[in-house]
Amino acid sequence: MYRLTANDAKRNFGELLLSAQREPVIISKNSKDTVVVMSMKDFEEIEAMKRDYLKHCFEYAKKDLDSGATVDGETFLNSL
Known part of the structure; x- marks a missing residue:
């Protein structure tokens, strides 16, 4: 599963959307897994x-x- 920090997700939102179409993406904040972004x-x-x-x-x-x-x-x- 692909992982991004919250800052990386914000800076690379387009990449996040493309990655989430292939597999769920875990976003962490303050070194803690916080949310998962996935395709519809x-x-x-x-x-x-x-x-x-x-x-x-x-x-x-x-x-x-x-x-x-x-x-x-x-x-x-x-x-x-």
Whole structure:
């Protein structure tokens, strides 16, 4: 993954945009990784994966509710 400092990203914004089309770019500030810049295509794919995962979780939870495989909140907290 390509890395830039915040100052380099500011000075070379065009390069940042071109690089982000190929792969995500990590931008650091004060020696800490701060943000990732990525292509819209990559972002949309990640968002689609998150939606699919949430849909799967809701379907799994609905099956548990329909089959009665649930516990009340107090029992759950006590089991922790």
